[in-house]
Amino acid sequence: MSILQVNDLTFCYEGSFENIFENVSFHVDTDWKLGLVGRNGKGKTTFLNLLMGKYDYSGSITCSSRFDYFPYPIREGDRMRSISELCETWKSGVEQWRVICELGSLQADPEILYRPISTLSQGQLTKAMLAVLFSGENEFLLIDEPTNHLDRTGREVITEYLSGKKGFILVSHDRVLLDALCDHMLVLNRSSIEVASGNFSVWWENKERKDSFAKAENEKHLKQISKLRSSADRTLRWAEKSEQTKIGFDPVKEHDRCLSTRSYIGAKTKKMQSRVKNFEKRMEQEIAEKEGLLNDIESVADLKLMPLSHHKSCLVEARDLSLSYDPEGASPVIKDLTFSAMQGDILFLKGENGCGKSTLIKAILQTAECRITGGSLSVASGLVLSYVSQDTSFLKGTLKDYAKEKDLDLSLLLTLLRKLDLGRSQFEKNMEDFSEGQKKKVLIAASLLTPAHLYIWDEPLNYIDVFSRMQIEKLIETYHPTMILVEHDDYFRQKLATKTTEL
Secondary structure (H helix, E strand, C coil): CCEEEEEEEEECCCCCCCCCEEEEEEEEECCCEEEEEECCCCCHHHHHHHHCCCCCCEEEEECCCEEEEECCCCCCCHHHCEHHHHHHHHCCCCCHHHHHHHHHHCCCCHHHHHCEHHHCCHHHHHHHHHHHHCCCCCEEEEEECCCCCCCHHHHHHHHHHHHCCCCEEEECCCHHHHHHHCCEEEEECCCCEEEEECCHHHHHHHHHHHHHHHHHHHHHHHHHHHHHHHHHHHHHHHHHHHHHCCCCCCCCCCCCCCCCHHHHHHHHHHHHHHHHHHHHHHHHHHHHHHCCCCCCCCCCCCCCCCCCCCCCCEEEEEEEEEEECCCCCCCCCEEEEEEEEECCCEEEEECCCCCCHHHHHHHHHCCCCCEEEEEEEEECCCCCEEEECCCCCCCCCCHHHHHHHCCCCHHHHHHHHHHCCCCHHHCCCCHHHCCHHHHHHHHHHHHHCCCCCEEEEECCCCCCCHHHHHHHHHHHHHHCCCEEEECCCHHHHHHHCCEEEEC
16 A cells, blocks of 8 residues: 655646646555546546656655556557567566466457457457556556447446456446445545545535535625625715815804814715725625636536427337448348337447447448348438447538538537637647547537438547536437437436437
8 A cells, every 4th residue: 555645746837827736736546546637628638648757847746655657558560469469568578377367367369468459349449458457466446448449348348347356447428337446536626636535426415515505605605795885885975975064164054063073974984984894894804715716617508409390200210120331241240130219219228348339320320331132121201310329530620611611600619619628728728638538529529510311429428527427418408309329337327318229
């Protein structure tokens, strides 16, 4: 056991106007199973890279344990090499017998170590990398979103495997995974960093309580400030009116006045002005107590959607559908599939990696190279579709260029991205410099701005932070658009699905 101590950490990317971290201090135990959460762009991956020594920073980071990071980099040319060949590059001094033992715990065949990386599925590659990661000693391991792109079975295996480990930081937006694994949370709030005991649900419940208290205190201080301001204004008017009567009077009308009254009126005015100063001091004190109360509150802005209504009730229907990339119909990707998407349905496509979910979506979009080799697939005529791809690599250039290319209203796009918590400082950057979560938000915002009969989203929540997931959940619950989704987040699916089709 050792302590990871962070003192006065300050870091800013070269050319950026904003610090990612500023005078941050905290400490954590390296025996913990530590969940790391925060909004997209708050610096989760950046912090892991700072621990790995990739960037220069001011302040200090001290720990007697070594760090290692998942996922390992796969460079140009590595895809034709095997993991067995890359092990030593990834983790110096690694012993392959240890890696093979870890693969057993991950329910993976050791033969995947000796195959070219290009032949491995996403689940196999993830398991192999985790096996290498956990084959060392005296290490504090940094695990960055291990379940992205994994199906339910893969997630269950990874969850069971990690539950038997300790001594890691886990970056994830999957609430089920964070609840199952973590005993402490490291939270990058809007203006502070917090270390809390318990899993995500425990932290979130406590946060909601603290936020409610902060809002109540804020309201109390606002009312007190308003009362003090009114009293100060009233007293100041009285003082000014009294001061005006100090000099000059009509001896006929004001027979009880004399020259000596002037000093009395002056003393009275001075006393009233002193009261005004006291009111102002109390106002400053109330304002000081109010400041910072709402800094870390995650206010989830409501999103809007403009779904269109179609004249047909059934928008997509498959009957005994078979799809294959082979012109002869051999080795079908999908075989004998029957389902329908009616207006108002929120249909989730469910199945293991490689079962053909994305292929089916591309067939509906009529962008797939596969052929229908059996049955039928009918899509309502005149159907307007809005699509979110799981791939973000094509996003290049500025948001202004993207809005022009997609014929979107730029001001509406930027407004929606602000509601999804994309900082204004990002608006002038090229999208290549965005984090993966920020890129996904661009695709989701573009889809929301497109009035459509059917919204087709392929793994939309990969890399999306927990708070934005809550926004999207609320949006779908409110507007109930017709949707076909592929998404492995069990919480999201269980909350929203009106229909599920298993492939």
